[in-house]
Amino acid sequence: MSYSQINADILRTLRMPGRAYWGLLTALTAVVLFGVFCFWTQVQRGMGVAGYEHPVAWGIYITNFVFWVGIAHSGTLISAVLFLFRATWRTAVARAAETMTVFAVMTAGLFPIIHIGRPWFFYWLIPYPNERQLWVNFRSPLIWDLVAISTYLTVSLMFLFIGLIPDIAAARDHVKDWRRPIYRILALGWQGSNRQWRHYNSLYGFFAALATPLVVSVHSVVSWDFAMAILPGWHSTIFAPYFVAGAILSGLAMVITILIPLRRWLGLEEYIRIWHFENLAKLLIVTSLIVGYAYLTEYFIAWYSNSQFEQGTFLDRMFGQYAVFAWTMLICNAVIPMLLFFKHLRTNLVALFVISIFVNIGMWLERFVIIVSSLSHDYDPANWTDGVYSPTWVEGGITAASFALFFLLFLLFVRNFPAVSITEMKESTEQPAEEAPATAWPEPV
Amino acid sequence: MALLGVFDDGSKAAAAIIAIQHDALGRVDVYSPTPSHAIDQALDIQVSPVRTFTLIGGLFGCIVGFALPIYTVLDWPLITGGKPLLSIPPFVVIAFELTILFGATFGLLGFLGLARLPNPFRKRVSDPRFTNDKFGVLVTCDAARVDAVRAHLLAAGCEEVSDHA
Numbered sequence: 001m002s003y004s005q006i007n008a009d010i011l012r013t014l015r016m017p018g019r020a021y022w023g024l025l026t027a028l029t030a031v032v033l034f035g036v037f038c039f040w041t042q043v044q045r046g047m048g049v050a051g052y053e054h055p056v057a058w059g060i061y062i063t064n065f066v067f068w069v070g071i072a073h074s075g076t077l078i079s080a081v082l083f084l085f086r087a088t089w090r091t092a093v094a095r096a097a098e099t100m101t102v103f104a105v106m107t108a109g110l111f112p113i114i115h116i117g118r119p120w121f122f123y124w125l126i127p128y129p130n131e132r133q134l135w136v137n138f139r140s141p142l143i144w145d146l147v148a149i150s151t152y153l154t155v156s157l158m159f160l161f162i163g164l165i166p167d168i169a170a171a172r173d174h175v176k177d178w179r180r181p182i183y184r185i186l187a188l189g190w191q192g193s194n195r196q197w198r199h200y201n202s203l204y205g206f207f208a209a210l211a212t213p214l215v216v217s218v219h220s221v222v223s224w225d226f227a228m229a230i231l232p233g234w235h236s237t238i239f240a241p242y243f244v245a246g247a248i249l250s251g252l253a254m255v256i257t258i259l260i261p262l263r264r265w266l267g268l269e270e271y272i273r274i275w276h277f278e279n280l281a282k283l284l285i286v287t288s289l290i291v292g293y294a295y296l297t298e299y300f301i302a303w304y305s306n307s308q309f310e311q312g313t314f315l316d317r318m319f320g321q322y323a324v325f326a327w328t329m330l331i332c333n334a335v336i337p338m339l340l341f342f343k344h345l346r347t348n349l350v351a352l353f354v355i356s357i358f359v360n361i362g363m364w365l366e367r368f369v370i371i372v373s374s375l376s377h378d379y380d381p382a383n384w385t386d387g388v389y390s391p392t393w394v395e396g397g398i399t400a401a402s403f404a405l406f407f408l409l410f411l412l413f414v415r416n417f418p419a420v421s422i423t424e425m426k427e428s429t430e431q432p433a434e435e436a437p438a439t440a441w442p443e444p445v
Numbered sequence: 446m447a448l449l450g451v452f453d454d455g456s457k458a459a460a461a462i463i464a465i466q467h468d469a470l471g472r473v474d475v476y477s478p479t480p481s482h483a484i485d486q487a488l489d490i491q492v493s494p495v496r497t498f499t500l501i502g503g504l505f506g507c508i509v510g511f512a513l514p515i516y517t518v519l520d521w522p523l524i525t526g527g528k529p530l531l532s533i534p535p536f537v538v539i540a541f542e543l544t545i546l547f548g549a550t551f552g553l554l555g556f557l558g559l560a561r562l563p564n565p566f567r568k569r570v571s572d573p574r575f576t577n578d579k580f581g582v583l584v585t586c587d588a589a590r591v592d593a594v595r596a597h598l599l600a601a602g603c604e605e606v607s608d609h610a
Binding site: 002003004007127133134135136137138139143144147148151154155158159162166169170172173174184185187188189190191192193194195196197198199200201202203206207210211213214217221423424426427 | 474475476477478479480484485488490492493495496499503513514517518520521523525526528532535536538539541542543545546548549550552553555556557559560561562563564565566567573575576577578
């Protein structure tokens with residue numbers, strides 16, 4: 001494939017979209033506005049409109065928070081970790097995954113603010129000199145969370161932007177409509193001179209190297225929000241790796257869910273091939289196995305600990321009021337992805353799409369089960385009543401709006417910026433090995 | 446004087462660069478749609494100093510990540526959970542994140558400075574082909590050497606040579 005064809009094919013996706021696009025955009029905006037209305041109701045009437053009941057003070061807002069942070073992780077995995085491992089197939093899917101990372105973290109970041117009783121005081125979490133002379137408690141995992149998530153958002157936004165600079169320059173030179181002045185500013189005056197490329201490549205490598213430990217640390221920190229508490233079902237040493245693997249599993253599923261319709265709609269079948277999906281599916285199998293192993297370990301440790309409360313919590317998880325969610329999550333995350341061991345299923349986009357939806361549902365339920373079923377079965381037997389927590393319409397509306405917001409941002413992005421990296425695509429055409437999977441182990445470099 | 450040669454292939458451009466540099470005819474700048482190994486080798490460039498910026502940023506972030514929590518607990522000593530005021534393990538989390546945050550930010554700022562960006566309105570070597578599929582080799586040289594440079598560019602398979610003001 002020639003450079004000019006790549007340029008033309010990918011920049012073609014930035015043309016004026018059709019009616020279906022505007023219709024979808026309108027529908028998503030409507031859902032987002034409904035979410036804003038739900039939030040307004042909650043601010044007006046207080047947290048009572050959310051279904052919180054003692055002892056369940058963390059409901060689906062925190063479920064959504066952990067879910068969206070998790071979705072973000074595969075973007076960094078694909079763009080940074082696979083870059084460091086020289087996995088050339090990442091080129092076709094990295095941009096979409098990075099974009100997903102940024103928008104997922106932005107969506108996630110809203111939820112702690114929605115969740116706190118007085119959202120207008122959220123800035124009290126930030127350590128700044130103030131007239132009360134009080135500082136934040138740096139020993140609290142919630143402050144670690146703030147630091148980790150804001151670092152993650154900043155770094156992944158910068159990483160996305162750096163990758164975009166040469167592509168925006170290409171758009172500036174070849175897209176001739178009202179967006180051109182915007183591309184001109186965003187391209188920063190990129191010329192593709194050898195001096196710029198030299199520093200650019202160096203910077204890109206360092207960002208990949210910095211983002212790799214970051215992606216592990218962020219979801220570890222999120223897991224410590226739970227693991228640092230003494231609640232049975234939360235207080236567990238495997239939480240950090242368990243959450244990181246779960247995050248990557250859910251993120252990969254979301255990448256697949258988004259990319260299958262996207263490649264069709266943008267006409268990128270030449271660039272995002274079945275082979276790329278097959279590779280994503282293989283990663284899905286690996287992370288699903290890790291997650292399945294973590295589930296079993298949790299139950300094993302509960303039994304082996306001989307702690308009555310630990311055992312009680314896990315019995316409640318299996319047979320209690322939220323048992324249906326626990327079993328659904330187990331099947332969706334640890335059993336259904338095993339179907340991808342069959343090659344004809346992982347190369348069949350319809351099957352892959354359906355499986356990825358199951359994983360998305362399963363991973364959302366995993367966070368719900370961890371948070372709600374553990375909280376509802378704490379140390380006080382008087383709290384173990386049935387029907388202690390169920391989400392209200394306000395929580396449901398805000399959750400739906402978070403999905404709408406995520407897809408809305410993504411849709412706006414892919415019509416205004418290249419959804420596949422033009423530069424990296426051109427670079428990879430110089431390597432014919434990209435076309436076909438290697439049949440033997442590659443020679444060490 | 447400057448001559449701009451347009452190539453359709455990075456390795457041809459690299460051949461021209463090697464020839465021009467071998468005869469020490471002038472300063473060479475290359476404009477390309479992608480980074481090219483052949484051109485990098487021909488120009489024999491050094492390692493980018495972006496790494497120094499990243500290192501300094503990382504170290505600075507690490508120091509800030511420890512200094513800020515330590516300062517705040519000493520500024521208003523408040524014992525929580527019976528833990529020592531200077532409880533290092535939780536501060537490692539802060540220091541770790543800020544190491545990455547500052548390392549990345551300093552790296553980006555270093556890159557922008559070194560690559561002379563942002564500069565969106567400067568009159569550039571303005572040719573949309575260089576973000577599409579062509580490689581441009583700009584040779585700045587004395588008027589006496591223009592013909593030699595032109596000959597080298599054409600010998601390497603240049604599609605088009607033009608004077609560049």
